[in-house]
Amino acid sequence: MPDSRRMRTTIIRAVAGSVLTVAVLTGCSGPAADEQRPDIATLRTAEPASAAPPSPAGRERPVIRPDEGREEFDRxxxxxxxxxxxxGVPRVPKGDKPQLDGHETATAECxxxxxxxxxxxxxxxxxxxxxxxxxxxxxxKAKGxxxxxxGDPVALMYGDNTSANKAYDDEQECQRTAFREDIKKYDGG
Structure with a gap:
């Protein structure tokens, strides 16, 4: 008995190996691309993705987080x-704004x-x-x-610049309180 089991196992392995070999060789030896028949479904690989960079229009601008300041903005x-x-936009002295008139393509790309x-x-x-x-x-208002x-776009509106300047620190604190759940997504840590 033990010999017949061993022989059966050997035969099964040999048959399975032969079937696998035939399957692999058959898959690799199809007709040339120009001889393929349109009535037979075949698996084709997708064309490689374009090497062109993604469109700038779909990109998000960088965000200055609540814990960042002027230095990060300037960077x-x-x-x-x-x-x-x-x-091609002409260089300007540090601190000056570039002249963008006539450079619409560069402006859009950047x-x-x-x-x-x-x-x-x-x-x-x-x-x-x-x-x-x-x-x-x-x-x-609770702070006086x-x-x-x-407005359009909607914003906090003060009577004048002096009132806005006096409220600056309180405004930062009140924004952080009112937007406390939303602000978490900008956490830098």
Whole structure:
């Protein structure tokens, strides 16, 4: 018995190996591409993806997080300017704005590099932005500031620049409170 089992196992392995070999060879030895029949379904590999870079229009701009400041903004602006200069926009002294008139193509190709602050991103993407802004205004009013929500685009509105300047620190605190859940996505840590 043991010998017959061993022999059966050997025969089964030999047959399975032969079947596998035939299957592999058959799969590799099909007709040439120009001789293939359209009535027979075949597996074809996809064409390689385009080597062209992704469209700048679909890219998100970098965000200045709540814990970042002027230094980070300036770093992003320098990257944006280098993009412009590399596409033919004349260089300008540090601190000056590039002259973009007549350079629409360069402007369009580099616009995704110009930073936005986290509140600008919220204004564009958060459907609850106006409600959060109203909560910010309530907080500011509780601290004694005269403020409303309105305009196009919607924003906090003060009576004058002096009132806005006096409210600056309280506004930052009230924004962080009103947007506390949304702000988590900008956490730098």
């Amino acid at each position: 992003y602006v320098a990257v944006w300017q280098e993009c412009l200069f590399g596409r 616009e995704h590099l110009y930073p936005e602050n986290w509140m600008e991103r919220e204004a564009r993407t958060n459907p609850e932005y106006t409600d959060r802004l109203r909560d910010t205004a309530k907080c500011l 500031h005269e403020v409303t929500v309105g």
